[in-house]
Amino acid sequence: MLSVSILTIGDEILIGQIINTNASWIAQKCLEVGATVVEHRVVGDSQNEIIDGVDDLLKKSDVVLITGGLGPTSDDLTKPTLAKYFQDTLIFNEEVLEWIKEFYKKRGINEVSERNRNLANLPSKCKPLKNEFGTAPGMLFEHNGKILVSMPGVPKEMKFIMETHILPLLKSKIVSEKKEAHIFVTLQTCGIPESVLADKLSGVESVLNGLNLAFLPSYKGVRLRIEAKGLPIDLAEHQIEQVKSFIYSKVGDYVYGEGEVTLAETVGKMLEERGETVAVAESCTGGLLGGEFTKISGSSKYFLGGIIAYSNEIKSVHLGISTETLSKYGAVSQETAIEMAYNVRKKFNSTYGISITGIAGPTGGTPKKPVGTVWIGLSTPNETFAKLHQFGGDREINRERSVASALTMLFFLLKGLEL
Structure with a gap:
């Protein structure tokens, strides 16, 4: 098997200021092409720690993938450290300079600062890897039959280099070497x-x-x-x-x-294929449901918009919820959820309307309506109804579960499944 280790560089990762999402993503992508991830390691911005990590991981694995420490500032230590480890020198790479100029030109900048020109100084033994989303190129080293790749820590830049250069390389090695x-x-x-x-x-x-x-x-x-x-x-x-x-x-x-497809993506694709649309009315989720749709490029084809109606006044004024409904049944009720879903569908002239109203917690619960009580409404051209959900006591989880449940309701409806 082709073994891979992941080395993340950065004090901010080590002390927990930033979550190491890069390592998680890299590991999953390596597994998708057939490589085996044997270790994750995080080291601080220290030349000695980086060298020790590289040396140890190259002994344990066929491939070492590094993120972080590439850039134009003094605390970006990866490049000089790898040059030292491989007993190499930095040389100026004209091709990389052209990449940097091209990057800035696309953004209306014709002059490249000296600090950014220095990004074209690379170890002579590395193969530069073009970075379409940043100025710091990736670096690929081959050493004693092993591969070491250094990439920027910015997720978008790292993902481009992985998907363009590294994942195809790993898969080809597995196939060609019959691993x-x-x-x-x-x-x-x-x-x-x-x-x-x-x-x-x-x-x-x-x-x-x-x-x-x-x-x-x-x-x-x-x-x-x-x-x-x-x-x-x-x-x-x-x-x-x-x-x-x-x-x-x-x-x-x-x-x-x-894979990593989201339920909102699937629902959105189904809506687009059917030529249908959706609008949302949210209370306790505060825009999370709408946010799931708008994360998706092109979602305006089927997601028309929404209203965050957190207070009763906004529910009444902007969603048209009757004051009688609110006073008699309360904001967190089947009746309010039904009116919210129906009225938002009518207001936006959408095919479907979804509403969420509930008690996310940790305060606001009562014996009859404890924390985690959520009503989710769904309005179609033919009917409007609401379902009761009783979640737990964690505010953020209740909000996330509400969104997931709302998307599931629409998914089931579109597939013709029993709700």
Whole structure:
């Protein structure tokens, strides 16, 4: 198997000021192409720590992927440190300078500062990797049959270099050297509890053939991870497809996508294909549902907008919720959720209207309406209804679960499933 270690450089990561999302993303992408991640490590902005980390990880793995410490400032130590480790010198690379000039020219800047010109000084033994989203290039070293790659810590820049240069390289090495693969596929489900999912998938053992199927529950749904390890990549991919076919035959209605696709993306695609639209009215989620849609490029084709109606006055004035409904039943009620969903659909002239009103906590609960009580309304051209959800006591989780439940309701409706 092709083994990979991930080395993250930066005091801000080490002390917890920034969450190390880069390592998580890199590890998942490496597994997708069949490489095995054997270690994650974080070191501070110290030349000695970086050298010790590189030296140790190169002994343990075929590939070391580094993020962080590349840039124009004095605390960006990775480049001189790697030059020292490989007993190399920095040389000026004209091609990299042209990349930097091109980057600034696209942004209307014709002059490159001396500080940024210095980014073209690279170790002579490295292969520069073009960075379309920044000025610091990646660097690829080959050393005693091992590969070391250094990339910027900015996620967008790192992802471009990984997807453009590194992932294809890793996959080609696995195929050309006939290495055993370690790959997995994740199926995303919603609206079905883990226990019910397990019951419906009874008998899956007959098609696993040594593969592993993991049930990974969260408040958004259950992920099914199919993992193949220690097989030739072609055989691994074939066996994974067999397991996928079994899963789809049993619970395909609940699977909304594969990999990192979000439920909002799937729902949005379904709406776009049908030529339909949605608008939202949110109270306790404060725009989170609308935010899930607007994260997606092109979502204006199906997401028309929304109203954050947190106070009763705003619910009444801007959503047209009757004062009688609010005084008689309260803001967190079936009746209010129904009016919110119906009125936002009418106001935006959308195909569907979704509403969320609830008590996210930690305060505001009562014996009859405890923290975690959430009503979610859904209005269509034919009917308007609301469903009650009783979540737990954590405010942020309640808000996230409310959004996931609202998207699940619309997903089920679009698929013609029982709500």
